[in-house]
Amino acid sequence: MSEDHAVDVDDDGVLRVSGSSNTSKLAAAIAHAVYKGKRPSLRAVGAGAVNQAVKALAVAQSFVASRAIVLSFRVGFSTVSMPDDQTVTAIVLNVLVEE
Numbered sequence: 001m002s003e004d005h006a007v008d009v010d011d012d013g014v015l016r017v018s019g020s021s022n023t024s025k026l027a028a029a030i031a032h033a034v035y036k037g038k039r040p041s042l043r044a045v046g047a048g049a050v051n052q053a054v055k056a057l058a059v060a061q062s063f064v065a066s067r068a069i070v071l072s073f074r075v076g077f078s079t080v081s082m083p084d085d086q087t088v089t090a091i092v093l094n095v096l097v098e099e
Helices: 023-035 047-067
Strands: 015-017 041-044 070-081 087-098
Touching: 015 023, 015 047, 023 047, 023 087, 041 047, 041 070, 047 070, 047 087
Parallel strands: 015 041
Antiparallel strands: 041 087, 070 087
């Protein structure tokens, strides 16, 4: 993450969430992806990151509601390689869009 806590996207287009992620910026990134017809996924490692991801999804829902779009998500797991060569389990939130 950069100093201003901008949204971090990996090579697969997955939004990486940390405990210090800005929920408004993350929500905006989710909403813009939905507007472009994409189905974003969020990956979070740790309780704080999962908290920020869920809050961002709630805020994103308020952004897209005026266009009669309903967001929900399906939870899954992913294994992530960390810079120190350890692997950790991440929570993945796959955003589902109903129009």
